[in-house]
Amino acid sequence: MRKNRAICLQLAAVALLCGSLLKAQPVDDTELKQVIIFGRHSVRAPVATNEQLSPFAVQEFPQFGVAAGILTPNGEKLETILGGYYRLWLTQEGLLTGNDTADAKFVFFHANAIQRTVDTAQHLWAGLLPAAPVNVQYLTPSTAADPLFNAVGAGVAQVDTPTAIASAMGRLGGDPQSLASAYASEFALIRSVLLGYPLSQTPPPATPPNVTDVITIPFAVTAGSQGSLISLGGLSTVGVAIDPFVMEEADGLQVGWGQLIDDGVSQMERIYNLILDLEFRTPYLARVQSSNVASHIVRSMVQSATGNAISGTLGTPSTKIVVLIASDVNVCGLAGLFHIDWLLPGYQPNFCSPGGAMVFELRQSQSTGEYIVRGSYVAQTMDQLRNFTPLTLDAPPASAPMFIPGCSIGNATFDCPLGKLVGLASRVIDPASSDLVN
Amino acid sequence: MKIPHLSLIALAPFCVGFLTAQPADDTQLKQVVIFGRHGVRTPLLPNSALNNFSQQPFPSFGVSGLGVLTPNGGTAETLLGGYFRLWLTQQGLLTGKDSADAAFVYFWANATPLIFETAQAFWAGMLPAASVDVNSTPPPASDPLFDPVNAGVARLDEQKAVAAVNGRLGNNPASLGSAYSAELALTRSILFGYPLSQTPVPGTPFGKVDVTAAPIQVTAGNSTLPVNMGGLTDVIAAIDPFVMEYADGLPSADVGWGQLTSGGISQTFRLYDLILDLEFRTPYLARVQSSNVASHIVRSMVQASTGNAMTGTLGNPSTKIIMLTASNTNITGLAGLFHLDWILPGYQSDVCAPSGALVFELRQSQSTGDYIVRASYITQSMDQLRNLTVLTLAAPPAIAPVFIPGCSASNANFDCPLAGFVDLAMQAIDPNSADLVN
Numbered sequence: 029m030r031k032n033r034a035i036c037l038q039l040a041a042v043a044l045l046c047g048s049l050l051k052a053q054p055v056d057d058t059e060l061k062q063v064i065i066f067g068r069h070s071v072r073a074p075v076a077t078n079e080q081l082s083p084f085a086v087q088e089f090p091q092f093g094v095a096a097g098i099l100t101p102n103g104e105k106l107e108t109i110l111g112g113y114y115r116l117w118l119t120q121e122g123l124l125t126g127n128d129t130a131d132a133k134f135v136f137f138h139a140n141a142i143q144r145t146v147d148t149a150q151h152l153w154a155g156l157l158p159a160a161p162v163n164v165q166y167l168t169p170s171t172a173a174d175p176l177f178n179a180v181g182a183g184v185a186q187v188d189t190p191t192a193i194a195s196a197m198g199r200l201g202g203d204p205q206s207l208a209s210a211y212a213s214e215f216a217l218i219r220s221v222l223l224g225y226p227l228s229q230t231p232p233p234a235t236p237p238n239v240t241d242v243i244t245i246p247f248a249v250t251a252g253s254q255g256s257l258i259s260l261g262g263l264s265t266v267g268v269a270i271d272p273f274v275m276e277e278a279d280g281l282q283v284g285w286g287q288l289i290d291d292g293v294s295q296m297e298r299i300y301n302l303i304l305d306l307e308f309r310t311p312y313l314a315r316v317q318s319s320n321v322a323s324h325i326v327r328s329m330v331q332s333a334t335g336n337a338i339s340g341t342l343g344t345p346s347t348k349i350v351v352l353i354a355s356d357v358n359v360c361g362l363a364g365l366f367h368i369d370w371l372l373p374g375y376q377p378n379f380c381s382p383g384g385a386m387v388f389e390l391r392q393s394q395s396t397g398e399y400i401v402r403g404s405y406v407a408q409t410m411d412q413l414r415n416f417t418p419l420t421l422d423a424p425p426a427s428a429p430m431f432i433p434g435c436s437i438g439n440a441t442f443d444c445p446l447g448k449l450v451g452l453a454s455r456v457i458d459p460a461s462s463d464l465v466n
Numbered sequence: 467m468k469i470p471h472l473s474l475i476a477l478a479p480f481c482v483g484f485l486t487a488q489p490a491d492d493t494q495l496k497q498v499v500i501f502g503r504h505g506v507r508t509p510l511l512p513n514s515a516l517n518n519f520s521q522q523p524f525p526s527f528g529v530s531g532l533g534v535l536t537p538n539g540g541t542a543e544t545l546l547g548g549y550f551r552l553w554l555t556q557q558g559l560l561t562g563k564d565s566a567d568a569a570f571v572y573f574w575a576n577a578t579p580l581i582f583e584t585a586q587a588f589w590a591g592m593l594p595a596a597s598v599d600v601n602s603t604p605p606p607a608s609d610p611l612f613d614p615v616n617a618g619v620a621r622l623d624e625q626k627a628v629a630a631v632n633g634r635l636g637n638n639p640a641s642l643g644s645a646y647s648a649e650l651a652l653t654r655s656i657l658f659g660y661p662l663s664q665t666p667v668p669g670t671p672f673g674k675v676d677v678t679a680a681p682i683q684v685t686a687g688n689s690t691l692p693v694n695m696g697g698l699t700d701v702i703a704a705i706d707p708f709v710m711e712y713a714d715g716l717p718s719a720d721v722g723w724g725q726l727t728s729g730g731i732s733q734t735f736r737l738y739d740l741i742l743d744l745e746f747r748t749p750y751l752a753r754v755q756s757s758n759v760a761s762h763i764v765r766s767m768v769q770a771s772t773g774n775a776m777t778g779t780l781g782n783p784s785t786k787i788i789m790l791t792a793s794n795t796n797i798t799g800l801a802g803l804f805h806l807d808w809i810l811p812g813y814q815s816d817v818c819a820p821s822g823a824l825v826f827e828l829r830q831s832q833s834t835g836d837y838i839v840r841a842s843y844i845t846q847s848m849d850q851l852r853n854l855t856v857l858t859l860a861a862p863p864a865i866a867p868v869f870i871p872g873c874s875a876s877n878a879n880f881d882c883p884l885a886g887f888v889d890l891a892m893q894a895i896d897p898n899s900a901d902l903v904n
Contacts, residue, residue, distance in 0.1 A: 190876035198869020311871035431633020433749035438626030
């Protein structure tokens, strides 16, 4: 190939041939058989209460009108808009017929037990199948540990806490505090917004009395709790303090007391992404936390392809649409397990925005019968969220086709043969961290 | 990240105590493989070309030649070699009798003068009384370890290479422009000589090229890069001199024309890290480009542990010290193949600083006879380079112990059993991209 290209550069005629060779993708004769949508909840209030947040800033954080961590009314509307887009797309692809009640039999929705994920799933359903009664599975009470989304809490996966800590420490040279200088520009931006002064002010002002300067709390890697296997000390606290900003922006509020414009929020989110990367993409942590959901997704596609019921799946062999709604930590962890990356306009790489989803399409070639999988990350842009932009096939949400390392071929849609995906999954999934429960 | 982790502060002391209580280290160093980058060099482009990108002319390094080791770079490399002499003497691999020790030392360097001279300078610090003996592939042949594609050992499918990178960027590489807007803005302000806070930003000076405005795209690569990143490669060419200006000890007025601190350099270099990540850490590209060097490193450790000569190794069964010298692209690729991360104070994550090295220690337990591998990344800090700081065991370079995912145990040194490392290597290495040539 290298030699071929060298010739291309020398000979104009051959170069033209090579150019057309690259563009000449075979016609896509595949048909969508099943789709698995693994989404984050939509816009919510910050996870901490304003009372908990208030020590971190000189001004009061804004009111979202709902309690901490609850999906906002705007978030509900946005998720229904997104569901409406999936309705259009899946009707075009032939998985939906317009007869919602009949179609609902081939649809499987499962959400994490907490309010914002259940409510998100219900509102996505309302956009996808408006004429069918909502049918979303979830555990009760809301504190229940879902085996797909909190595999350790549910007892499906076992974590070795010293290894969890070492696996993150050993990405940081044993010294998490090195992150302070590496991310100095983000921490400076965060401090200027929380403490209310221009970023360009030098020297930066002292921390006022009664305010906690979150960026000065020492970073650490210690045993975790509450759904994360490790805690990052002061870095976790920074994550809590900046959590409201994306949601302010997406919910249409003033952002960071008027000090943050689009790119500023995006830049700040690098710290949030860093936390997610350390806690959920670190290979050992991804393997423990995301093997079970990965196993269920892959087995569900195999079940659909073969038509034979197998254990450890979602839905039945005839299920065409599987929707899983959980949190960014879950989507991030699954992506980390497979070393999948994406980038959408206006967001940082691998950012899981409100309502955003990893989408896996199981498709069958009509000529060869072969099954392939296509992965993509689909999310409303920040402007689509803020403006409640109606989504259509002509004005879709942002979509990033994803190359699945070790499986995707070099064509334009990064097709990954199902058999190869199963082989890949058997290598990355830890059988001791997954179960075969449906 | 769901709930504030503030309540965990009380737990932290327990964890610290736990981490400290490691069993005594009864291992002995048997072999070390040092995989280092060349030292501080002159820019890769002539100032006549670089000056198109900047308002003011780029400074002179006082050395003729492009991409050549500077005298200070050579001195810094010898200082680093001197540190390894002290450490390896303490560890018992060196005895003080340099000529005798040299029989157990194997140096391999890429043949370009920059790299070959770096290896010679390192040798001069490590074994000053022995005559220098560095192996390399005579030009114009390509080095099979460091350029296996051009050497014909590995084959790169260009279309798949482009897909593998595009499929991490949502098929829309231009989105990097907004994700990295802060770094691009900083870069532009340095190159065109205005304060970062100036609004609106001034236009491009007459006759100059704004590298930050060139479209970022992914197309087929050339003999040195597996894919071409479009405008991003111009940005890298323009910022490449900054680290070298600082590390070479140029006057502050000549480091980014007096506008850049080491922190600012570190932030602009996120763009450099990005391109290295895309070109060399992308899983498909790491597998093609780094399997051969990985295979040789792992097989050499096996050979040392068994004492039996094997093919595809470096040195012989009695070789105690293996020094490989190449470029940041090579070290980045090997790290990517094994998903290794590090960070050191003052640097971004995974940066390969001038002279910095990925170090693999093969150690044997004196009680059980078990062989283990310990990885670390060792590099002079930016100030140690700039100041030509003498390095000792009491004043060492910066050292990041590195966790090897899928192998390392949870102890403080992240010990990885040799057998586990071999299993991991067999999964990570593409046998079609590696040879068994010694």
